[in-house]
Amino acid sequence: MSAREVRNLLxxxxxxGLCALLPVYGSAYWLTMxxxxxxxAVLATSWALFSGPTHYISLATAAFFGVGTFVTGLWFQSLxxxxxxxxxxxxxxxxxxxxxxxxLRLSGVYFVIFTLGLAEMVRQVFTWVQNQTGARGMYVLxxxxxxxxxxxxxxxxxxxxxxxxxxxxxxxxxxxxxIGNDETVxxxxxxxxxxxxxxxxxxxxxxxxxxxxxxxxxxxxxxxATAFAPxxxxxxxxxxxxxxxxxxxxxxxxxxxxxxxxxxxxxQAPNQTLLxxxxxxxxxxYVLPGGFVGLWDRxxxxxxxx
Amino acid sequence: xxxxxxxxxxxxxxxxxxxxxxxxxGVARIMNxxxxxxxxAGGFAAFWLYTAGQINPIAALLVIAPxxxxxxxxxxxxxxxxxxxxxxxxxxxxxxxxxxxxxxxFAFVGIMSWIFGGGYFNYAFLATxxxxxxxxxAQNRVVAFVLAVLIGGALWLWLSFTRAGLNLRAVSVNxxxxxxxxxxxxxxxxxxxxxxxxxxATGGALVSMFFTLDASVGVLFTMKALIxxxxxxxxxxxxTIVAAVLLGIAETAxxxxxxxxxxxxxxxxxxxxxxxxxxxxxFGKAQT
Numbered sequence: 029m030s031a032r033e034v035r036n037l038l039x040x041x042x043x044x045g046l047c048a049l050l051p052v053y054g055s056a057y058w059l060t061m062x063x064x065x066x067x068x069a070v071l072a073t074s075w076a077l078f079s080g081p082t083h084y085i086s087l088a089t090a091a092f093f094g095v096g097t098f099v100t101g102l103w104f105q106s107l108x109x110x111x112x113x114x115x116x117x118x119x120x121x122x123x124x125x126x127x128x129x130x131x132l133r134l135s136g137v138y139f140v141i142f143t144l145g146l147a148e149m150v151r152q153v154f155t156w157v158q159n160q161t162g163a164r165g166m167y168v169l170x171x172x173x174x175x176x177x178x179x180x181x182x183x184x185x186x187x188x189x190x191x192x193x194x195x196x197x198x199x200x201x202x203x204x205x206x207i208g209n210d211e212t213v214x215x216x217x218x219x220x221x222x223x224x225x226x227x228x229x230x231x232x233x234x235x236x237x238x239x240x241x242x243x244x245x246x247x248x249x250x251x252x253a254t255a256f257a258p259x260x261x262x263x264x265x266x267x268x269x270x271x272x273x274x275x276x277x278x279x280x281x282x283x284x285x286x287x288x289x290x291x292x293x294x295x296q297a298p299n300q301t302l303l304x305x306x307x308x309x310x311x312x313x314y315v316l317p318g319g320f321v322g323l324w325d326r327x328x329x330x331x332x333x334x
Numbered sequence: 335x336x337x338x339x340x341x342x343x344x345x346x347x348x349x350x351x352x353x354x355x356x357x358x359x360g361v362a363r364i365m366n367x368x369x370x371x372x373x374x375a376g377g378f379a380a381f382w383l384y385t386a387g388q389i390n391p392i393a394a395l396l397v398i399a400p401x402x403x404x405x406x407x408x409x410x411x412x413x414x415x416x417x418x419x420x421x422x423x424x425x426x427x428x429x430x431x432x433x434x435x436x437x438x439x440f441a442f443v444g445i446m447s448w449i450f451g452g453g454y455f456n457y458a459f460l461a462t463x464x465x466x467x468x469x470x471x472a473q474n475r476v477v478a479f480v481l482a483v484l485i486g487g488a489l490w491l492w493l494s495f496t497r498a499g500l501n502l503r504a505v506s507v508n509x510x511x512x513x514x515x516x517x518x519x520x521x522x523x524x525x526x527x528x529x530x531x532x533x534x535a536t537g538g539a540l541v542s543m544f545f546t547l548d549a550s551v552g553v554l555f556t557m558k559a560l561i562x563x564x565x566x567x568x569x570x571x572x573x574t575i576v577a578a579v580l581l582g583i584a585e586t587a588x589x590x591x592x593x594x595x596x597x598x599x600x601x602x603x604x605x606x607x608x609x610x611x612x613x614x615x616x617f618g619k620a621q622t
Contacts, residue, residue: 083429130606134613136425137365138564140432142605144367145557149602156593258553262436269433302550303444309437313430314416 096240120237272319345582
């Protein structure tokens with residue numbers, strides 16, 4: 029390990045420790061905000077792992093997340109809680125693999141369109157199954173407190189980071205960077221592009237479903253219409269792009285300010301949230317194409333440094 | 335038979351909406367995800383003109399179409415030209431235009447629900463039944479279908495037999511070679527984008543005659559139009575029409591026979607089959 033890596037590792041551990049102690053020094057309000065931020069950090073970081081290098085905009089987050097909450101809703105009484113995020117992760121990865129196998133052989137537009145309606149389609153199917161079996165929404169009543177959910181999400185976030193770091197150093201990560209730069213070149217140098225993309229797409233699928241499983245107790249009542257709310261997918265895309273997908277820490281830099289802003293807007297003017305979302309998209313495209321990471325890199329280049 | 339005809343009537347309006355999107359994507363190369371909002375805006379305009387001004391929705395088309403044309407032309411010139419100029423490749427333009435039009439879509443929904451509120455709106459226009467082949471259908475659906483066929487037919491004639499239509503088709507086939515034969519690609523793209531928007535808004539006005547709309551329903555129509563365009567093939571009018579009718583029939587069949595809540599799932603099933611077996615579109619040639 030070089031000195032730089034040791035320094036980065038130490039900084040990460042200290043930051044993680046500070047986050048983990050939030051329930052000790054923070055108020056209940058900040059714990060709630062912290063849980064929301066941890067959730068979006070998991071979702072946005074895992075989203076960027078796939079969509080950052082490949083430039084494929086995935087809008088499937090809400091579908092994976094909803095599947096995760098349903099895993100908890102269906103089995104939290106019959107199975108120990110620690111098993112649920114694992115099952116959800118497997119289910120999410122399987123769904124991602126299916127979607128990937130169908131769409132990732134083709135160009136990016138097909139993928140975007142397919143994921144755009146995916147959450148809504150899965151919702152319709154779940155609703156239909158519920159209507160057939162006569163089941164309605166489910167109550168998820170557990171003894172888990174906000175604090176424990178927060179810690180679980182933090183652990184999941186750490187896992188996602190480690191996975192991202194490892195993928196970045198692996199052959200797979202290298203292959204994906206080549207695919208993102210020029211897919212034809214990647215094919216000609218012998219990379220199985222479809223396989224690499226499908227494999228990587230399973231990571232955000234698993235992470236989002238696991239996050240959904242962990243957060244289900246927070247919602248208490250689960251029904252298809254709320255579990256598969258498509259808005260979530262868009263929030264994740266905004267946060268990740270606002271922070272910037274060029275670096276591993278980029279999405280978090282978008283999650284924190286955007287969650288605070290979103291919270292303020294929903295409290296002050298709840299009808300204007302969609303307008304805000306739209307303006308944020310436009311801001312990213314026209315003013316901040318590289319997100320905060322892009323700004324940071326430009327500033328460093330300008331003011332000396334590496 | 336009932337399912338076939340209802341599906342055909344629905345498919346006719348879908349075809350018009352998808353034609354609008356196909357012009358925008360096929361010629362201007364902009365994957366316009368705010369397309370459904372343009373449709374809802376057209377529907378809102380028809381509703382407002384009918385309830386506040388007692389103006390017949392068919393006559394209202396004469397106002398709505400030019401307005402939508404102008405609005406979309408402005409959107410292209412102001413918002414999208416910078417992206418076209420900046421884009422290094424077609425892929426980069428695709429990502430940028432997808433994000434930008436998502437932004438516009440949300441902004442439009444926000445603005446429309448601000449102006450009109452979040453409620454549903456519909457109005458009763460020609461809601462009397464007519465008999466066709468032994469079953470009865472709402473007259474407004476039949477009128478909407480006939481209008482869609484007339485407008486779509488006029489569009490096809492224009493594209494096939496006029497100089498301007500030829501220009502658009504040339505840009506659609508190869509935007510890089512088109513300037514070599516003296517076509518102003520930017521003007522042609524702006525024209526196609528504006529025309530596509532006008533066609534979509536017209537479709538929205540027709541849909542509002544028999545559909546209950548609200549400010550946030552646009553994305554559902556965007557989704558359907560996208561599926562139709564991909565099924566029919568980008569830039570392929572004949573394919574778009576066939577795909578739209580297929581989708582209309584599939585949706586009606588699923589809604590009647592299984593469950594009305596599964597219409598999008600039906601559309602997805604078709605989409606899935608196309609992606610698996612004919613990703614180049616129904617009549618498209620396989621790319622080498």
